[in-house]
Amino acid sequence: MPQLNGGGGDDLGANDEMISFKDEGEQEEKISENSSAERDLADVKSSLVNESETNQNSSSDSEAERRPPPRSETFRDKTRESLEEAAKRQDGGLFKSPPYPGYPFIMIPDLTSPYLPNGSLSPTARTYLQMKWPLLDVQPGGLQSRQALKDARSPSPAHIVGPFCWEFPGQSDLSLHQFHLSNKVPVVQHPHHVHPLTPLITYSNEHFTPGNPPPHLQTDVDPKTGIPRPPHPPDISPYYPLSPGTVGQIPHPLGWLVPQQGQPVYPITTGGFRHPYPTALTVNASMSRFPPHMVPPHHSLHTTGIPHPAIVTPNVKQESTHSDISSLNSSKQTDAKKEEEKKKQQVHIKKPLNAFMLYMKEMRAKVVAECTLKESAAINQILGRRWHALSREEQAKYYELARKERQLHMQLYPGWSARDNYAANQQGKRKKRKREKQQAESNEHREYFPNPCLSLPPITDANTPKKCRALFGLDQLSLWCKPCRRKKKCIRYIQGEGSCASPPSTDGSLLDSPPPSPSSVVPSPSSKESKPQTEQMQPLSLTMKPAHQPLHHPHLLAGPQPPSLVQLENSASASKTPGASSHNGALEHGDVSSSRQPGSSVASSMARPSASLCHSHSLLPSTAPQPLSLVTKSIE
DNA sequence: CAGCCTTTGAAGTAG
């Protein structure tokens, strides 16, 4: 498939996103014809979300599944409180209508974005702020558009710092979008104007090459390889050159040097590889995340000569163990074995960060600053909501970054596979509780369901309605809701309970909790069967494969009037849930009722903001109103 | 002190 922005020829991996984008772009056009930007936005978002799932439609439902009130019986009060609080705060602003510039999907990180509070940056980090932003994919002629974008989106002071968490996610992110045409021009940044993303893009060997001058000083020649490294090779694709040979020449993104919150993007232990900049590195003692895995003999550098941030060597611990071992072991065999183990352990190439992770990395500091939350769990929840609230472009940025990360990672560690880590963990350290947990959940979930409004700990339900399994039995697996099929929480069950699937957002702005509703709304079982009826609803999913699915566009469903963000969000969220949910997405709002089961409507309502969220089953009917706008749309 | 929590997405494994 053609890639959106030419991707610089990177089709390595995640074409999914690109494809989606393209599709989305098409959709956008259509939308623009008769829809408001907002609608478009929602549409886009949904599509974006689904994008990643393009390859796997089925997987799409995952979101919905996940959404269900995320409360586990073990959830701590404190955490809960903090989460709720955060959620409230955040939700407050979620629905402000975000400006929708409609700029092209060019991934141009903004170095000047006022995102991070000054405090978030370490002095050291600031030192590197002046680094140039890595070249990004630049399409010919993209310049103008970008420029336009830039103009359109000037940073607003408001973004700088806020005590509150409620800025509209998109808004906050907007700052991110303030693109700089720095693609080929070095950008000098003000200390506090650091693009959060910068740290994310970190693969350049410059940092690791011994003797490399600080990035901002731009080395002419790579000391090690002797290869000249032009500051910003015009022809080189943005961040990550595709050809291994060029890798070394990639101008490194600030990222490396500007670890957020004082932490390196890719922590690397000393064993990993040498630090080019003692000073800087010392500060970030462990920068690399990508271990020299695949790296030949001295695992310090990749064959390409570019150390990857993902490289992580075991830790100091190992060293200690190291000494211990050497001193302690008398048996050669054991030593050998241990050494082998050590080697294995030493090289730990981490997985490249996905779009969301990148986003989290970038935004975490901000959220922390704004909300004063420290618990990652809580922050992540917020970020998750914000993520959903992000406009398509915004998300696209991260998808693009993630894609490039993957590509780079691939280039750096051709032989690496996630399996490595997987296996490694299996070997010894990690416990895999997930499975147990989920199973437990499946068993419990019938017994517990989160408190709708408060995201309180699940309430045990003595009556416990039956889950799909119990309800339909194994024979009628097709009738099960997706979550059940996946052994996750039963949507129906939840619905039946009348509990709000959506967690916390108290105020009702619900961007955040979109997930539950959508998926929950329409049990997957019907997905295929009901297709005919629900096709219209599929639109959302369509984002993924527009061509194949002649569905209505989400925006259509969304409705012409400038749907409130909430609505948009809902629709978007709905759309997000892939697979089964996909159809639902739009449907939900519209005639969900028709297609879905009795309880399902409720679910949709859950997605809605405000009181509706918390309504009890009795209120279910009320849900209709919320979707109204959407419904009208769908009718269209 | 290892692991959990929590999020989304990518990728691996299993059936």
Next chain:
DNA sequence: CTACTTCAAAGGCTG
């Protein structure tokens, strides 16, 4: 092929 599982970041909290 689908469904499920693990891992990636992060930092406070728990046993």
